Amino acid sequence: MRPRSSGIPLWGRIAGGIAAVLAVLLVIVMFFPWDMLREPLNRYVSEKTGRKFEITRRLDVTPGWRGATIAFDGVEFANPSWAREPYLVKAQRAEFEIRLWPLLGGKVVIPRLMLVSPTMGLQLEQDGRRTWALGKDTGDVDTVPTIGLLQVDGGGVDFLAEHLGVDLHADFTFDTARGEMPLDFRVKGRYQRQTLTAQGSTGNVLQLTSAGQPPFPMEIKAVAGKTQLSAKGTVAALADLDGIDAQFQLKGQTLGDLYPLLGIALPQTSPYALSGDLRKRAKLWEVQGLKGKLGLSDIGGDMRFDQAPKTPHLSGSLRSRVMDMDDLGPLIGLPPTERAAKAVEGVEPPPSITQVKRAQKDPGRKVLPTAKLDFERLRAMNAEVQYTAEKIRNVRDVPLDRGSVHVKLVDGVLTLDPLDLGLASGKLAGAIRIDATQNPADIRASLDIRAMQLNRLIPKVETLKTSFGKLDGRINLSGRGNSVASWLGGSSGDVAAITGRGEFSNLLLEFMGLDGGEIIKFLLRGDRNVTLRCAAVAFDVSKGVMVGRSLVFDTTDTVFNASGQASLSDETMHFVVRQQPKDMSILSLRTPLVIGGTFASPSVGIEAGQLAGRGLAAVALGVINPLLALVATIETGPGVDADCKGVLADAKQPTAGAAAAGAAKAKTARQ
Known part of the structure; x- marks a missing residue:
């Protein structure tokens, strides 16, 4: 006599069994005492990276469909022995999301990282070694994690790259009473071998890489050497400064000082004060509505700086309603006149031509400019810029009426062609x-x-x-x-x-x-x-x-x-x-x-x-x-x-x- 059938087909019983197994596994995962894995995890990470890693108090894991959220209650991760700072990160608490599937390919993808009162030591060496590479080979870029959003609740960060002339320390404070920009930062140190100080505020999340999130707000005031920057806007990704939309004000003694800071080879000028709208997408920087003063002259226009080519390219169109003759001196190696040196408020006047001659033992010995012109910078980029002066102010009894010049720089060869000046009618x-x-x-x-x-x-x-x-x-x-x-x-x-x-x-x-x-x-x-x-x-x-x-x-x-x-x-x-x-x-x-x-x-x-x-x-x-x-x-x-x-x-x-x-x-x- 045959047994009576249950009425459930075979495939249904198999699916039910799998679901039951998954339910059991889910219950186990949800209630698993993850802290038991803290010491094995400490040993494993220390072995894989070649430096000490320790979760000092408690480990907690919250699994998800695409990844997991991992929380460390107290964490210490040492730097390589060659680094100046002892810790890559030391924090009271760390919480991060990690994607599971990229781990199969050896990639570490962290969409969000939150640190409470961290001390961080980031260092980059000329040979490519970096402290945040997680493998034993700290020069292997494949072991560098991809981090999306970074939340910092207080703490400080040190960044050192001696070969680039960079040695910075940043302190962070977090206060929700500050509204939409609760994270405050202060930076001091040296950048491109110039003294740098900066302060500013951002939203509660720093977006290090673009991860489909909206840009976050940011404002900053910085002083590097004799250059002052003030900017306010939004940034999509901090790691490569991508997705910038901001209004800026820039002041300094000479535009030539921007070369070590930004890599843009601009000529020596009188003190300047400029403002405009800054936009960056990928490798392309754009300044629209540029306006301001260049010594005693006004200046305006639009500029583009494209870093994508092997040799970066600067292009644009500039104009002056009135260009003052005193502002031509620095272009040929002369110090600015006293009038031009003091033309911009809030900028320390550079030594004027009168002061320089007074300091010389024989101030009347030479008339032709003897200052060495830094032509080596001309090999740093290519350029094509059109400049027009509608009127040239007659300062030194030289009756220049107007002027225009087409500037072209290709592979270290600079041409001013055509150069057209209206002179004495x-x-x-x-x-x-x-x-x-x-x-x-x-x-x-x-x-x-x-x-x-x-x-x-x-x-x-x-x-x-x-x-x-x-x-x-x-x-x-x-x-x-x-x-x-x-x-x-x-x-x-x-x-x-x-x-x-x-x-x-x-x-x-x-x-x-x-x-x-x-x-x-x-x-x-x-x-x-x-x-x-x-x-x-x-x-x-x-x-x-x-x-x-x-x-x-x-x-x-x-x-x-x-x-x-x-x-x-x-x-x-x-x-x-x-x-x-x-x-x-x-x-x-x-x-x-x-x-x-x-x-x-x-x-x-x-x-x-x-x-x-x-x-x-x-x-x-x-x-x-x-x-x-x-x-x-x-x-x-x-x-x-x-x-x-x-x-x-x-x-x-x-x-x-x-x-x-x-x-x-x-x-x-x-x-």
């Missing part, structure tokens, strides 16, 4: 190229001068009612150097300025010609202008020595011819100017003028030989008859018109040799 345009892959740097400048009004270029002459014509010219120089002075001191090429017909003050002309009779006449009757037929100032430059090729100034009254040279290396000069009047005059002491001395202390005199000859003749004739003494001062006017066509032609081309070769090389700066 005319134009100065061209290109400058600096190859920083060579040491000293290869520097080439090719600039053209077009239609500049000389009465604006030399405004003080306007007091003599002078009205000049228009000036054209060029500068083509090439050489090598790491400062403006060293480059010019060894450069070769061509420098020239020419002008056609115009007018010139006759009173000034007679002073230059030492014509006493004409001076007295004009003082009694008033000044009048004479016609300028042509003028040319052209130099062949060979290894820093400027030799006059065509130095002519021809008016309807007098023709001046000059000869001589100037040294850009030792900043000395010697020129002789010979006047040849075209009219007859009495009381004339016409004799060659001698211009000499140094750029810092020039001297102007006359050739003593010719003047002494006229003086002796006057004395001899005066013995015979006092009226005859005037005969020696009579100028018969032997001067003739210069060949203006020939003068201008000579000024247009350098002679052969180093000057011609240098000029040709300089022109290659233009693309």
